Amino acid sequence: MEPGSWEPAPGRPLKVAGAFVAGATGVAGMGGAGDPLWAAAVVMRAEPDRRGVWTVDEHVMRAEAGAPYAPGFLALRVGQVLERAIRMLGEDVDVVLLDATGRDHPRRGGLAVNLGWVLDLPTVGVTDRPLVAGAREPADEPGSWEPLMLGDERVGAALRTRAHARPVFVHAGWRTDPDVAVEVVLLVTDRARTPEPLRRARRLARESRALDEGRVDRLP
Numbered sequence: 001m002e003p004g005s006w007e008p009a010p011g012r013p014l015k016v017a018g019a020f021v022a023g024a025t026g027v028a029g030m031g032g033a034g035d036p037l038w039a040a041a042v043v044m045r046a047e048p049d050r051r052g053v054w055t056v057d058e059h060v061m062r063a064e065a066g067a068p069y070a071p072g073f074l075a076l077r078v079g080q081v082l083e084r085a086i087r088m089l090g091e092d093v094d095v096v097l098l099d100a101t102g103r104d105h106p107r108r109g110g111l112a113v114n115l116g117w118v119l120d121l122p123t124v125g126v127t128d129r130p131l132v133a134g135a136r137e138p139a140d141e142p143g144s145w146e147p148l149m150l151g152d153e154r155v156g157a158a159l160r161t162r163a164h165a166r167p168v169f170v171h172a173g174w175r176t177d178p179d180v181a182v183e184v185v186l187l188v189t190d191r192a193r194t195p196e197p198l199r200r201a202r203r204l205a206r207e208s209r210a211l212d213e214g215r216v217d218r219l220p
């Protein structure tokens with residue numbers, strides 16, 4: 001565990017950022033250095049009693065991929081882009097949610113760990129599937145979870161955020177443990193399967209991409 005492990009302060013609102021990168025449509029192959037990318041970062045305020053989350057600030061930008069795509073090396077391709085987008089937010093951030101793994105990685109250092117170290121911010125990864133770890137299917141009830149295991153190490157959780165929907169995989173990142181990661185994700189998950197800050201960032205990045213690629217005339 002990294003020094004200074006973090007957990008939410010009891011009884012106070014939490015500012016949770018979400019950041020997401022969208023690649024260009026129609027790119028052949030796995031992707032190369034210099035490919036166009038659209039990165040969005042959002043920070044939302046969450047109340048401790050789960051009464052809801054509200055957008056405080058958001059930013060979207062266009063950039064270029066820093067490296068070709070290679071499994072296990074996502075940080076080289078999109079890490080700097082995400083860092084820039086998050087740093088452009090005009091609000092202090094308590095914790096960052098990323099579409100990335102943390103310790104569920106062959107070197108125990110996925111993008112969520114690497115970017116958290118660079119930003120000096122606690123991070124949590126949220127993905128649709130694990131990378132190299134495994135977990136049993138959680139019960140079909142919101143809030144149910146099963147440990148995500150890599151060998152004998154618990155690196156996250158398979159978490160059911162909505163009944164009758166696929167679980168998300170929640171990854172401990174920089175300065176967070178699996179229990180804190182689950183707590184943060186549940187706090188900022190509303191009606192959708194994906195936590196709200198990450199869902200909003202994904203939508204912004206994809207809308208900006210569609211506008212720049214000429215597939216829409218204006219944003220909603």
